[in-house]
Amino acid sequence: MTTACTQADVPSMGIGRVVEHYLDGELRGKPSHGLAKFAFESQFFSQRIGPPRIQHERGAMAVVDGRREVGPLSADFAVRLAARKARRLGVGVVGMVNSQRYGILASWSEQIAEQGLVGLVTNTSRPEATVHGARTPFLGVNPVSFAFPTSDGPVGADMSTTLAPMGVLWEARRSGSSLPPGCFVDEYGAFTDDPVEARAAMVFGEHRGFALSLLIQVLTGSLFGFPMGEGVDTWSTGYTFIALDPTFAGQGEGHLAANASLVGAIRQAATRKGGAVRLPGEESKARAARARKTGRIELDAALYGRLQARAAGDFISD
Template sequence: MTAACTLAGVPGDGIGRVVEHYLDGELRGKPSHGVAKFVFESQFFSQRIGPPRIKHERGAMAVVDGQREIGPLSADFAVRLAARKARRHGVGIVGMINTQRYGILAPWSEQLAERGLVGLVANTSRPEATVHDAQTPFLGVNPVTFAFPTNDGTVSADMSTTLAPMGVLWEARRSGSPLPRDCFVDEHGAFTEDPDAARAAMVFGEHRGFALSLLIQILTGSLFGFPMSDGVDSTWTTGYTFIALNPTFVDQGDSHLAANTQLVETIRQAATCEGGTVRLPGQAGKDRAARARHAGRIELGEELYGRLRARATGDFTSD
């Protein structure tokens, strides 16, 4: 991955951040947003124009032109800007457009939580999602993550508002494998496991999921004057949102850390039907990543490893 970044012209001081970001997705058990996503996105790395720049800002809000920067690097810029504004105004709300994509969202909300803030990060996509009883895609897949700090680290959740992310469809089309059941629909709105017949991802939770996805569509679109639905026609017209909330702004000092820690402890002590413990959002992925880092190795399929090796030799066209 490092060799591929070097050959693709990733700035030297950003190579480690790019590699770590996609590797983290793989280690947390989200392969559609891990090494496979790196292999796909790396073909666009050379299209970066430069580092992101602030296009407009007023008070707690800012709009950033990503200048087609590599996704993890532009997201890092937006996170730092949102955090600075939250320190000054109590809240930082940053919208970014014209950037390359990144992998999983959780690291960006977690970076805000590590600064003692409550973080919320979301983005949209082309209209690739639909809802129950509909067959036309009209929403982005609209993933969202949030994280908050405790005295024992951060707690985070990272999810798509569709039953499966579009990365699953892309990889299924590439490998010819079937789609997960009841996650994608064909042109008639019927569920399909055929990746070539799939036309839209299904939003989870029927109208409740629909409502949440609709909120994210606004937060990543019209709030900043960004395109929505059919207006999102490429990577460069996709909207991203980074929100940082500063609990210390209501004169409670660091008491929120103790309160959050107590809440987490209460959740962990809650009884389950089988006598176990309640699993916090994101914990399974973090535990899996810790085990993989301890082992010092991960397994990749032969086909994916071959694509990765091609990138490492400078082949950014074959896929």
């Protein structure tokens, strides 16, 4: 991956950040947003124009032109800007457009939380999702991640508002494998496990999921004057980064201990089968820790071949 970034002229100071971001997604058990995502997104690395720039700024809000920067690098810029604003004003809300894509969102919400702030990160996509009872895709897949700080480290969640991310569909089409049941629908609105027939991802939770996805659509669209629905393409996709500083509520650093107490109470909650309640994101972090301890990761031959091709300067073949 490092060699591939060098081949694509990714700025040397940012290569480690890019590699670590996609590797972390893989190690956390999210392969659709890990090395396969790197193998796909790396074809765009050479299209970067330059580092992101602030296009508009007023008070706690800012709009960033990503200038087609490599996704993890533009996201890092937006996160740092949101955190700076939160430290100064109590809240930082940054919208970004014209950026390459990145992998998991948890990297960015946790980066905010590691600074003692509450982080919320989301983005949209082309209209690739629909809701129960509909057959036309009209929402982005609209993933969302949040993280909050505790005295024992950040706690958070990273999830799609669809039952499966679109990366699952792209990889299934590439490999010819079946889709998970009940997650994608065909042009008639019927569920299908055929990646060729699939036309839209299904939003989770019926109207509850619909409502959440609709909120995200506005937060990543009209809030910043970004396109929504059919107006969204690769370079007009909206990304939103929000940082909140609890110390502005007049409690000092008390939120850290309070959050730790909440987490402790959750862990001690009784369950039907015994054991502890699993916090969001807990298993994925544990999985990553185990993988890093062994220093090894298993890849199928096809994906490894794609990574070897990228390292050789071939960013097209699959």
